Amino acid sequence: MQERENETNRLLEFIDRVKKRLNLNLFADMLIYGLIGGFAGWTAVNVFSLFVPVYNAEKYGAYLIIPCAIAAVVLFFLKRFGRREAALKADLTGLKERVTTAYENRGKDDTFSRIQRADALRTISRYDIKQNFPFRPGMKKIAVLLALVLAVVTTMLIPSSARAKAQTQHGVKVEAEKVKDKLEEKVKELKDTYHLTEEQMKELDELLEQAKKELKDALTEEDLTRAEERFAAKADQKLKKDLEENHANAGEAQKNVSLLEKQTDSEKQASLEAIKQQAENAGNMELKNAAEQAERELKDGQLSEEALQNLREAAQNGVQNAEQDLENAGIKPNNGTSSSSGNPVPSGTVEPSGTPAPTGDPADPSGAPSPTGDPSQGQQGQQGQGQQGQGQQGQGQQGQGQQGPGWNQGSDKGNEKDPSGKGERVFVPNQKSDETLHGKNGEGEESQTQTGQSFTWEGNYVDYGTVIGDYTRKAYEDLNDTDVPPSMQELIKDYFTEINK
Numbered sequence: 001m002q003e004r005e006n007e008t009n010r011l012l013e014f015i016d017r018v019k020k021r022l023n024l025n026l027f028a029d030m031l032i033y034g035l036i037g038g039f040a041g042w043t044a045v046n047v048f049s050l051f052v053p054v055y056n057a058e059k060y061g062a063y064l065i066i067p068c069a070i071a072a073v074v075l076f077f078l079k080r081f082g083r084r085e086a087a088l089k090a091d092l093t094g095l096k097e098r099v100t101t102a103y104e105n106r107g108k109d110d111t112f113s114r115i116q117r118a119d120a121l122r123t124i125s126r127y128d129i130k131q132n133f134p135f136r137p138g139m140k141k142i143a144v145l146l147a148l149v150l151a152v153v154t155t156m157l158i159p160s161s162a163r164a165k166a167q168t169q170h171g172v173k174v175e176a177e178k179v180k181d182k183l184e185e186k187v188k189e190l191k192d193t194y195h196l197t198e199e200q201m202k203e204l205d206e207l208l209e210q211a212k213k214e215l216k217d218a219l220t221e222e223d224l225t226r227a228e229e230r231f232a233a234k235a236d237q238k239l240k241k242d243l244e245e246n247h248a249n250a251g252e253a254q255k256n257v258s259l260l261e262k263q264t265d266s267e268k269q270a271s272l273e274a275i276k277q278q279a280e281n282a283g284n285m286e287l288k289n290a291a292e293q294a295e296r297e298l299k300d301g302q303l304s305e306e307a308l309q310n311l312r313e314a315a316q317n318g319v320q321n322a323e324q325d326l327e328n329a330g331i332k333p334n335n336g337t338s339s340s341s342g343n344p345v346p347s348g349t350v351e352p353s354g355t356p357a358p359t360g361d362p363a364d365p366s367g368a369p370s371p372t373g374d375p376s377q378g379q380q381g382q383q384g385q386g387q388q389g390q391g392q393q394g395q396g397q398q399g400q401g402q403q404g405p406g407w408n409q410g411s412d413k414g415n416e417k418d419p420s421g422k423g424e425r426v427f428v429p430n431q432k433s434d435e436t437l438h439g440k441n442g443e444g445e446e447s448q449t450q451t452g453q454s455f456t457w458e459g460n461y462v463d464y465g466t467v468i469g470d471y472t473r474k475a476y477e478d479l480n481d482t483d484v485p486p487s488m489q490e491l492i493k494d495y496f497t498e499i500n501k
Helices: 002-049 057-063 065-079 083-095 098-104 111-124 139-157 161-193 198-217 221-262 265-282 285-300 305-328 464-479 486-499
Strands: 391-393 397-399 425-434 454-463
Touching (some): 002 057, 002 065, 002 083, 002 098, 002 111, 083 111, 161 198, 161 221, 221 285, 265 285, 285 305, 464 486
Antiparallel strands (some): 391 397
């Protein structure tokens, strides 16, 4: 029993040595085949890059060697030799099936098996494995591999316009990434610097995405420059438009806040709705929240002074922020809206209703409304008995200063006009200074009264509707430079609201 085991172990040791030699040759062959496939693919990629722009084609070609080598190793494990295949290979070298028979009968202990196993062991004891199974890869395979290595080196060194173009395009893509990062940083800076609304920031992001697409499609340095310039121009134009709109909306909101105290509850409700919308359009969430709080108070009863003060402060902060944004952007604010005056007249404001304050004719050359009187009066030729600075021009047309209690008591030769101005033509003068105009007082002696600088007039008659807006704005601007009491200012504003209807 012990002898049979020793004989079996000697037989298996021989077969394992043969198997190892066979597998070494098989592995070498598989690896060479894998390298041949990898270098063949590398050569093909290099040839392709001579005609089609492919950046770093030689690098991509080299990557082909790795999967080909891995495939060769996998194939080796699938085809490697076992003990039975090794015994068959040994018998093919002249052992005449001795090794195979002994291997198959290794567990048997009959007389025939013992005799056959002893014969096989004597034969393999004189067998030279290295001589019968030498480690010698095929020379043809090695020659093919060396030829492909030479082809790879040659095709890699051949210059071509396609390769030059690929280098240029790669440089453009690298620069495009830098420009993209620069534009993203610029957009972030704009969002952090200015008080923009969510919608405005979204539109800015859309401009950025459009610029990124242009950068991605750029093929030359000029394409990059044009894409960057287009974005800069669009962003600057959009920023200017947004900031001006925010400034206008902030002014409108401040105007409506200033009117709340004198309004009825229904008018306050309308004003608060307008304030909320204007605050949202101006990106002033503080004012929007204050307006919502004021709405809740108004529904529960009366608007408190605290709520009004919160609205005033929020509106003032909104205007200041909008003006600061314009200053940071180097944009000059419109004169129609100013945080210092507190009395802008932008479009969209909610004016209080009521009886308009009577003033002089809106076509009066001075452009300044009178604090008392009926708006249908105060035409050419009328004279006052209070403090009046009067001048005479042409045929009885007289300028008026501050009117006293004798207002509308002058000559009946003047033309009283309908304050609605429907279909009416009015005289639009050009101002000229004249400090020595003489007044005329009935039939008495001519006298001269110094009341400051007066004006003579030259101009044209035009439709009332074409100039009333200009006179309205001028009147509001003049209110900022006069000592008219606040209550009177509100009456004057009411008047202009009525004549603009």
